[in-house]
Amino acid sequence: MGESHEYRIQEVSEKLEVPISTIRYWEVEFADVIKPKRTDGRQRRYTERDLDQLMQIRELLHFKNRSIAQTRRILKGGNADLEQIQWDRQTIVLTGGTGSFGKHFCKLMLEKYRPRAVRIYSRDELKQHEMRQIYGEEVLRYFIGDVRDGERLRRAMEGADIVVHAAALKQVPSCEYNPFEAVKTNILGAENIIDAAIDVGVKKVVALSTDKAVNPVNLYGATKLCAEKIFIQGNSYSAARGTRFSCVRYGNVIGSRGSVIPVFREQMKTGKITITDERMTRFWITLDQAVELVISALSYAQGGEIYVPKIPSMRIMDLAKAIAPGCKIDFIGIRPGEKLHEILITEEEGRNTIFYKDMYVILPNYTWWEDRRNYKDGQKMPDDFTYSSNKNSEWLEIDDLKKLVRESASAEDQSTAAFLSTLHRLNEKTVLKMINSEEGLPETSAQYS
Numbered sequence: 001m002g003e004s005h006e007y008r009i010q011e012v013s014e015k016l017e018v019p020i021s022t023i024r025y026w027e028v029e030f031a032d033v034i035k036p037k038r039t040d041g042r043q044r045r046y047t048e049r050d051l052d053q054l055m056q057i058r059e060l061l062h063f064k065n066r067s068i069a070q071t072r073r074i075l076k077g078g079n080a081d082l083e084q085i086q087w088d089r090q091t092i093v094l095t096g097g098t099g100s101f102g103k104h105f106c107k108l109m110l111e112k113y114r115p116r117a118v119r120i121y122s123r124d125e126l127k128q129h130e131m132r133q134i135y136g137e138e139v140l141r142y143f144i145g146d147v148r149d150g151e152r153l154r155r156a157m158e159g160a161d162i163v164v165h166a167a168a169l170k171q172v173p174s175c176e177y178n179p180f181e182a183v184k185t186n187i188l189g190a191e192n193i194i195d196a197a198i199d200v201g202v203k204k205v206v207a208l209s210t211d212k213a214v215n216p217v218n219l220y221g222a223t224k225l226c227a228e229k230i231f232i233q234g235n236s237y238s239a240a241r242g243t244r245f246s247c248v249r250y251g252n253v254i255g256s257r258g259s260v261i262p263v264f265r266e267q268m269k270t271g272k273i274t275i276t277d278e279r280m281t282r283f284w285i286t287l288d289q290a291v292e293l294v295i296s297a298l299s300y301a302q303g304g305e306i307y308v309p310k311i312p313s314m315r316i317m318d319l320a321k322a323i324a325p326g327c328k329i330d331f332i333g334i335r336p337g338e339k340l341h342e343i344l345i346t347e348e349e350g351r352n353t354i355f356y357k358d359m360y361v362i363l364p365n366y367t368w369w370e371d372r373r374n375y376k377d378g379q380k381m382p383d384d385f386t387y388s389s390n391k392n393s394e395w396l397e398i399d400d401l402k403k404l405v406r407e408s409a410s411a412e413d414q415s416t417a418a419f420l421s422t423l424h425r426l427n428e429k430t431v432l433k434m435i436n437s438e439e440g441l442p443e444t445s446a447q448y449s
């Protein structure tokens with residue numbers, strides 16, 4: 001007992017009976033699970049946990065003849081035999097490609113997955129022009145179009161393998177005030193996506209949904225619930241044609257524009273912040289996690305599933321303390337259409353839910369869906385399982401929140417810096433310095449910051 005032992009690479013090599021060079025190679029291949037500490041002299045020091053992981057890797061690679069990719073998936077708690085997506089052969093249509101999710105999806109696609117092409121599909125040419133300045137047009141293509149226009153969607157999807165449907169009207173008050181518009185974009189738009197994808201023979205379609213679609217209390221949520229339902233049922237139209245439709249469902253992306261963090265930051269300048277109800281809890285998801293969830297969904301999807309990320313919760317009061325310690329708090333009462341806690345999986349859905357390390361999968365409950373080959377090793381959840389932000393087993397405490405808020409601010413600064421440096425042809429470090437300096441950004445770029 002007492003202090004846990006730390007091992008030198010030589011000791012690890014002897015324990016595992018594999019050469020040091022192999023351990024170094026595994027460290028590169030499994031960088032997200034093996035992270036030895038470094039001494040001042042840059043010597044590696046492995047913990048017991050590292051050793052356990054390395055033993056598991058040796059077991060899988062040497063004795064069970066698993067490939068590196070399969071081993072990675074097993075270590076992540078996933079299905080080893082899942083068919084790998086060959087990204088360099090995929091042409092993706094991304095509706096809403098100029099939105100917060102869309103831009104981050106493109107960034108990760110270009111940095112990590114390198115597909116053959118991503119076709120951005122959205123209405124506003126200025127946003128597309130701005131994206132073109134940053135990401136170029138080698139892999140990304142820019143299609144002006146509205147999801148209400150089925151013909152245009154059909155043309156945009158010709159020859160595509162995958163569709164990620166992120167376009168939506170998503171501001172709760174604006175959907176309440178313009179209900180027919182919300183229906184046309186979020187529901188009829190979803191129907192057009194389904195029809196076009198089946199007509200041109202797209203293989204997989206993943207649509208983005210929200211916690212607000214669960215027991216909806218506002219029109220935005222209700223339109224997203226309809227969209228979810230028709231995506232799931234869309235599989236019964238495509239049947240023999242082979243197009244498969246699935247959804248991902250997650251809650252507020254906390255750091256995004258209009259979310260609570262920027263609001264608190266702005267309010268704290270006055271020494272006072274507003275909170276609707278002190279009991280409120282929320283899930284915490286980053287854009288990275290949202291994009292990775294869509295990637296997992298694309299790998300697993302057999303049609304009809306709803307993928308929900310396994311993410312921590314936070315108490316709104318802890319977030320206030322992390323962002324604006326010492327500020328006065330005004331409690332203004334819960335707003336219409338607001339919930340105390342987010343629900344991502346209801347009790348009815350819980351009965352059909354299985355769990356992998358990073359996500360829950362709500363499986364469809366229809367007779368057309370019998371083949372469960374991708375889900376054989378998922379863990380079945382108990383019958384009364386629900387997933388709501390107040391009953392989560394993982395919580396972010398004030399210190400975790402402080403760290404995450406700092407990280408989300410610096411990620412925002414970095415993407416602004418990359419964007420501005422392209423516009424102004426300035427070195428990215430210079431722009432970052434400007435963002436963080438007292439003077440701020442030059443006048444001409446203020447509109448983009």
Ligand SMILES: NC(=O)c1ccc[n+]([C@@H]2O[C@H](COP(=O)([O-])OP(=O)(O)OC[C@H]3O[C@@H](n4cnc5c(N)ncnc54)[C@H](OP(=O)(O)O)[C@@H]3O)[C@@H](O)[C@H]2O)c1
Pocket residue numbers: 095096097098099100101102121122123124125127145146147148165166167168169170185189208209210211224250251252253254256
């Ligand atoms: N942000 C969140 O916290 C959150 C949480 C859960 C789920 N979601 C879901 O995730 C998806 C993406 O959200 P986001 O945060 O990226 O939204 P966003 O930043 O508001 O972006 C919306 C995108 O959709 C496009 N769009 C809107 N109406 C369109 C139409 N009729 N035809 C074609 N394109 C249209 C917009 O471009 P144009 O205006 O130029 O057309 C924009 O590219 C949405 O489905 C949303 O419901 C978001």
